[in-house]
Amino acid sequence: MKPAANRSFRPCPLRPVVRGGAALVAVLCLGATLADGVAERSVALAFGALVACGELARRPAAGVREPAPLGAAGALSYALLGDVAGQPTHHGVAQTVTAVLAGTLLGSVPHVARGDGITLDHLARRVLTVAFAAVCFQPLFNRGAFDGWGGPAYVPLLLALLTLTALCDAVLTAASAHARTGWPFGRLLREEVRGMAGITSAVCATGAVMALAVAVAGLWALPVFSVPLLLAQLSFRRYAAVRATYRQTIASLARATEIAGYTPAGHARRVAALAVAVGRDLGLAGPDLTVLEYAALMHDIGQLSLVDPVPAGATAALPAAEQRRIALLGGAVVRRTGVDPAVAVVVERQADPWREQPLAARIVRAVNAYEEKARDAGPGGSWTALEELRLAPAGDYAPEVVESLARVVRRQRPGRRNGRGPRRRARGLSDPAGAG
Template sequence: MSAYRPPPLLTLVHACAALFATGSLAVTFHHGLDEPRVALAFGVLVTVGELTRRNGARVREPAPLGAAAALSYALLGEAGGRATHHGPAQVVAVVLAASLLGSVPHVARGQGPTLDHLARRVLTVGFVAVCFQPPYNRGMFDDWGGPAYALLLLALLSLTALCDAVFAAALAHTRTGWPFGPVLRDELRAVYGIGSAVIATGAVMALAVAVVGLWALPVFSVPLLLAQMAFRRYAAVRATYRQTIASLARATEVAGYTPAGHARRVAVVSKAVGRDLGLTEPELAVLEYAALMHDIGQLSLVDPVPSGATAALPAAEQRRIALLGGAVVRQTGVDEAVAVVVERQADPYAEQPLAARIVRAVNAYEEKSREGGPGGPLTALEELRLATAGTYAPEVVESLARVLARSSLTLPVAG
């Protein structure tokens, strides 16, 4: 069995970040710290930001306070009216050391930052520091005052955020095989959320410390901490919402209408196919919820469908069950878009929204592969391809084949 070899892009990014970090640490150790008090203050703030990080697969900026403090230090030219003289190497060294220190408790719990996150932090902070510190120390920005100087900082931070979004999308594309365009679009959309708060806070901190000194750091950290708490509450509400939908979806399993785990398996693969076809994050959420609840219409049946396999039923019966499911979903108060996908999953694919096409094809694949024994997955996929003339959307079936080949999502038979 051959050893795992990371994709070349991952190796390149990690190697560049490692070389940059190593060189910065070596230069800083050799020359010592300029303005140690300032470096310590920003290092403490980055550490606190990492200590308050929120881990999770869907979190795009897990430590916004740490990111804002790091960017602010990279753009710092004065502290309390006195010029600072630290360069890009010291910025990267302080930020890296503080980030690692703040990550120790998370690493102990097995939830530490990934190499991708650390590499992006080093490269983005290094980028903005290289763009700002050498020109500033040479006096190139001496004539930039007032609004012009503030706009300069915002422009540099905005450019840095765009570069970070490209880095994040490229790394996600390399690791998962998801299309680069939709991933980049989602990353850029995140810039308008917590990313804009990080940019604004980083610029304000740098400007405030230049005028009033280090006391500005705790003062201007409070708004971002409050925003982070608000995002956490929103994420908790979303998680509770999803758990409620998953519980509703399990009603068909508890009642014996569908096999255990069927809805979850369909949801996992449907979401993967949706990513492959370029759906946005909001569209993926609707798709996931609809896939979880796609069989809920069977609760209205007097006689259960054997094994819950609706793909083999006549088209009229499939549509009737789908309409019943849409009516049930509407009564639960779930998003109207989810109900539309559920009730249209049995329509001719030319008339279906993309999410309904995906749910129908993945549901049929799961049912056919479950019934086909060891060779069921390949046989099921071949049957779906033969039925693309009128039953299943060809682009969805081909996407499903790509997802299965890439991710080994073979939907094991529930035992």
């Protein structure tokens, strides 16, 4: 069984709609630009080059909401541009989308040559977000609704527009994540909205400030305001590299029990992947999800202190007192490694009665027991293990975690008869996928 893979969810209907809508918008804008000609060519070239530079600096990474913040800020600033050095512009919505699209594609050429080119979801999101901002801003500005860039209505209207643009970006990002993972769209959207306080708000603020600066000082403001964002992107890249190294170190520590023969190969990785999936289903995000992943990777590290290994590393079958002793030993080891103390707390409390545990410890306890039971049961083990967790004594496993685990397993396993649970046979439960 591979908990990390989610291959049985239904295809997301939003994905073809988003991609098709972005393609239609791009074609219409390109045609309109070719028919009407390019207005203020130097301005269009400057912003197109800025977007291209942002894409050249793009470094895709897992968990990064905006891999090209400079490109996104430059695209948004062009959509919100009304004046250049005090002179009104006339580029309109179609030219805005065309310039941003051209810059995005041009900046992606080196990435495509290396085999890690731009994804269709990223391109569709960029086109639709910029089109939305331009459609909301350009007609209103040209009709005088903003009373010029220095008018009293400019700031509140611009803030409202930035908020709507950020929400549009969150919806598109959640739709893309739903298509990739199959997780409920509502939960993904809430996570994206919570994350708007980070890189999304920085991109929106930088784009708006760039547009205002160009309106006053001209195109010279673009490189001035690009440098801080590039430096911030460089710092974030270094932070991401350090964090990746940190996670690899934790994963290596977790494999110590496998190398020593205390636990089966891949057990910690499987528990961590499934625990993260359950955590997302229950609404965990950000640092809480990271703590859960690290604790799940290191949940068995206390077994290194045992003289006699537990058969197959199956701690769920041990007496409660022995489980708590191993958990406390594991917490002590985690504290000595310098890992976040919150991880050690989860490892220490994974064997406590579930009502006394934090949510992360409840998840690790239930997922570890499920993985061990499903592995030992052989074919049909997934549903048998879930049933055993449901029928366990009241203090063993949190009911909401077990039900969340069942939902995750159903999403990862095809062949169920309905959405309520696995099919039953005369002699018990059978795994529809035919694998444990």
